């Protein structure tokens with residue numbers, strides 16, 4: 346571990362344009378004694394990025410501090426974005442736009458039949474924050490992208506200054522936000538007197554890119570295991586490396602990552618993205634009942650089910666050393682999945 350590089354990383358991220366949207370930073374790193382005991386493996390610690398604030402918190406709060414600063418610097422009046430109906434990104438984006446007085450158009454893709462029938466969880470919150478929400482008739486992703494582009498063109502045609510977040514040239518801002526979370530984990534682990542062997546998180550995109558960038562930059566030995574929430578797998582390691590390297594260049598960090606720096610497991614997705622798994626539901630119940638903590642049905646519960654499985658199957662043991670689980674938030678989606686969660 347290099348303290349000098351920790352300072353460099355802190356300064357590099359600190360020099361980027363940023364808005365203040367998070368309620369808490371650094372977020373706490375907490376021990377989960379009852380869950381660790383129940384599983385009988387390594388001691389488990391949890392990085393509470395579910396507590397970042399901004400409409401129930403989650404990993405997007407940190408990202409939006411940079412992305413929305415970029416939008417404001419470019420004079421944006423309207424934001425256009427799209428994701429799944431129960432998207433956490435869209436929920437937090439809607440809260441940020443409300444706070445900043447920006448208009449927001451969300452083009453949402455249904456994942457389950459119920460997404461057409463009820464307005465609940467994140468979808469409910471997006472509407473509450475005043476976003477213009479369109480729920481598409483089917484889950485066709487290319488068509489969704491076309492409709493987003495058409496919406497952008499229409500608004501530009503009306504003379505509006507439109508911003509599309511997470512485009513190729515700005516997506517690294519989201520990664521850099523997570524390099525900072527990695528730095529917090531390093532410093533908080535030191536304060537707690539632990540040396541985490543592993544960091545588990547639910548990701549296959551900017552969050553993992555940033556976490557790996559941050560840890561490798563400060564020369565931490567903690568290994569990162571991403572657990573994918575979706576099936577699309579091809580080329581993702583290269584893409585995470587690209588995001589991390591673009592962020593490093595933006596922030597002036599002398600590091601170059603490759604696809605081989607990324608470890609991710611896509612065997613806990615289940616049927617497909619957005620559909621809870623039995624193991625994920627068990628994780629929601631176990632974590633709730635041992636620690637009074639919430640996991641979400643689409644992301645963190647699947648990652649937690651992987652961690653539980655790796656411990657129960659002996660892939661991870663007490664001798665490996667402590668594990669940090671990055672809680673990326675998302676539990677407002679629970680209300681959109683009530684029938685799955687409570688059998």
Ligand SMILES: Cc1ncc(COP(=O)(O)O)c(C=O)c1O
Nearest residue numbers: 433548549550551552644673675
């Ligand atoms: C709660 C939660 N965890 C994890 C992720 C995955 O983050 P990433 O897209 O950076 O892989 C998301 C993405 O939307 C999320 O909402």
